[in-house]
Amino acid sequence: EPEVTQTPSHQVTQMGQEVILRCVPISNHLYFYWYRQILGQKVEFLVSFYNNEISEKSEIFDDQFSVERPDGSNFTLKIRSTKLEDSAMYFCASSEPTGTNQPQHFGDGTRLSIL
Amino acid sequence: AQKVTQAQTEISVVEKEDVTLDCVYETRDTTYYLFWYKQPPSGELVFLIRRNSFDEQNEISGRYSWNFQKSTSSFNFTITASQVVDSAVYFCALSRDYIQGAQKLVFGQGTRLTINP
Numbered sequence: 001e002p003e004v005t006q007t008p009s010h011q012v013t014q015m016g017q018e019v020i021l022r023c024v025p026i027s028n029h030l031y032f033y034w035y036r037q038i039l040g041q042k043v044e045f046l047v048s049f050y051n052n053e054i055s056e057k058s059e060i061f062d063d064q065f066s067v068e069r070p071d072g073s074n075f076t077l078k079i080r081s082t083k084l085e086d087s088a089m090y091f092c093a094s095s096e097p098t099g100t101n102q103p104q105h106f107g108d109g110t111r112l113s114i115l
Numbered sequence: 116a117q118k119v120t121q122a123q124t125e126i127s128v129v130e131k132e133d134v135t136l137d138c139v140y141e142t143r144d145t146t147y148y149l150f151w152y153k154q155p156p157s158g159e160l161v162f163l164i165r166r167n168s169f170d171e172q173n174e175i176s177g178r179y180s181w182n183f184q185k186s187t188s189s190f191n192f193t194i195t196a197s198q199v200v201d202s203a204v205y206f207c208a209l210s211r212d213y214i215q216g217a218q219k220l221v222f223g224q225g226t227r228l229t230i231n232p
Binding site for chain 1 (some may be wrong): 141150152157158159160161165206208217218219220221222223224225
């Protein structure tokens with residue numbers, strides 16, 4: 001069964017450094033998302049992306065965050081200058097283009113630790 | 116604004132017991148979608164079910180069943196004859212009815228379910 005893949009599984013970064021989290025969505029999906037989950041808390045929406053532009057973003061997704069689809073297969077989340085509070089599990093998801101409100105399929109996540 | 120409340124933070128039962136996970140939601144939309152996801156100890160999020168607001172029929176899939184009641188804004192999840200492999204955190208989520216475009220999921224806090232042998 002096709003799946004969303006995320007790399008790396010764990011990223012450790014010094015505060016203030018830039019970090020790029022990578023995702024390969026399911027190949028025929030056209031809607032892409034990033035969510036984060038601070039340890040022990042709920043999953044929070046960050047951003048949705050379609051047709052090479054952001055569809056919606058949350059208050060968390062400030063100027064330090066950006067997303068990009070650099071080629072036909074990858075979808076990345078960049079944090080420009082990381083803060084301690086960016087430590088979390090980051091999930092990428094994708095969904096089908098057909099119909100409405102198709103379920104989002106999630107990757108295994110990248111655990112980001114800011115030191 | 117949309118909100119999902121899962122009041123049960125943790126539930127612990129003995130294997131083979133039935134268990135129900137509660138989910139209450141708030142939305143001003145007349146049409147919307149509800150979802151359940153499972154997060155096993157390995158950490159990934161696994162899609163379980165999607166239900167739209169105009170379909171109030173209950174759904175059963177093997178040992179899993181879902182009870183959607185619009186009148187009480189609830190979408191509860193029951194596991195029958197629970198097994199140790201059901202141990203996970205379960206999240207209920209809500210989405211607006213997007214006519215087109217990418218959707219945003221609003222998650223509840225999750226319920227940690229532990230099935231003891």
